[in-house]
Amino acid sequence: MSTDPPLLLALDLTGTFAFGLNGALTAVRAARLDVVGVVSLGMITALGGGVIRDVLIGAIPPATFVDWRYFALAAGGGLIAFIFSRRLDRLDMPITVMDAVGLSTFAVIGASKALAAGLDVAPALLLGVVTAVGGGTIRDALVLQIPTVLRSDLYAIPALVAAGITVLTLETGSYGLPSALGAVAACFIIRMLGVRYKLQAPRPPGKRSVAGPPDDDAAPGPDSGRG
């Protein structure tokens, strides 16, 4: 959206770069890939959610195909991850912070675009979350990981909160830069609290009795096995 306020645009571009970087790093850790694979998965992580949203609201070609900056930042993040993958392993926290910025901004922009396209409240919430987590989900499926968003960490829930605040303020006519940044901040804080205190969404009752490797839940990072 060229009419986005500069601050929101800056957050969106930051998030795109962070998703490209983090997505590619996750891919490097999860599977033996070449440069094509690493950069592709970085781009898929950064651009995938927005592309799905744009296809579903009929905004064709997708916004990230029209504005070259998204492309460049996503590919650049992936390339940096490829070259510096070993050194970046030490920068876990800054990357997690930047990734949380992306998660928050993508959810807000996704929900607001969906409402602007005439969708109802529930689909707008869904598309906010899909914008934020869709790319990472495709990446995980391609490297044979069960998508992290489906099984651990607070990742989709903060995105849902951000989308909810966005939809609520848009529907009540109080949406603007302050409320958008408030939604971004709420998502960001919940996400970082989740990382800090290893919060988990509830699991199906009784699954604890299933004999499974106990480290399956405890591992904070992506599995390193190929499944």
Place this chain on the structure above:
Amino acid sequence: MSTDPPLLLALDLTGTFAFGLNGALTAVRAARLDVVGVVSLGMITALGGGVIRDVLIGAIPPATFVDWRYFALAAGGGLIAFIFSRRLDRLDMPITVMDAVGLSTFAVIGASKALAAGLDVAPALLLGVVTAVGGGTIRDALVLQIPTVLRSDLYAIPALVAAGITVLTLETGSYGLPSALGAVAACFIIRMLGVRYKLQAPRPPGKRSVAGPPDDDAAPGPDSGRG
């Protein structure tokens, strides 16, 4: 389609609920997921096939995004599966029956929408089947199962029969509620016969000589391993 006869609409809504329930149950069994994962996979199973169809015929936003009942039933099915997953294990047959209702209705509605959008016979058949099995295929890929529809059970074939009857009656001008229900019934009966007698579609010749675990074929339900 708001012009669907009430009976077909009722079957379609029943199928959406059943797909949400069954899709989420399959996901619970296949992988360790949290509530976000279980409900998401239920919704993907219930709504995924129709969304793919609508994207491919240009019906944007997808029908299930416009009518809140589909959303609510898909999410409700997923939530019920999350809460009662242990108890629902005993209700295998009623769930299989409801799932077969969904398979049948989705195939008929998918094929008829594709023809109405101006597609040719062959793509309309394909989209009938995709409507019926697409959501479950995405779910299986996300929980790292080779999609059941690709490897066992009569699942796609009854859907193809239902789509075929629909296309045939539409092309000959004899489509109506009776023929639609006939197509639904044909698919439902073939599917239930397949479940009852464990019918399988043919496999590639000579694969039997490949040394493989014999239980790979025999298992009627989804694999419980993570791949």
Place this chain on the structure above:
Amino acid sequence: MSTDPPLLLALDLTGTFAFGLNGALTAVRAARLDVVGVVSLGMITALGGGVIRDVLIGAIPPATFVDWRYFALAAGGGLIAFIFSRRLDRLDMPITVMDAVGLSTFAVIGASKALAAGLDVAPALLLGVVTAVGGGTIRDALVLQIPTVLRSDLYAIPALVAAGITVLTLETGSYGLPSALGAVAACFIIRMLGVRYKLQAPRPPGKRSVAGPPDDDAAPGPDSGRG
């Protein structure tokens, strides 16, 4: 594109058949599938990339849904692979050659369609590559393989070269049958050299020190395990 010169159309149809055949063969080797699975995966391999491209440029319904020849050749290739899977194992080289024809032609046609739809240079390059490799990527994900294109062989890079030549000649007004065939030839030659000399795209630095099975890289064909 009905305005394609006959030679390019012939190459495109050849490629569709080869992708259907080769995609289905890869699926047969990778997993225990029935006839529905094998033919479906052949069709997904042959038609998937073009369908994604058409969705993203707004060419709905997708070109392959409108021209029955693509459908018939993709399904025919899959069916032949199902019936003759054992005998076709001996025809590795002819199938690889035909597959390279498909890769080359799909990349050229994909990039030219994307530019014709008004996309910028970078997205047009991307969609050229996606047209060429998208179907195989979906197939691999469904049979639980990490997509070959992401981890080994020169496969995406020759497609990128073909898309690059196409975009360059279109932007400079020198596109025509000779330059299109030149782009096809360049991609084809690089791909076949890659097959002959087992060329690999670079891998992330330092991954060699990771203890992994050495045959993981050496295996030229698709993995036979289920992951």
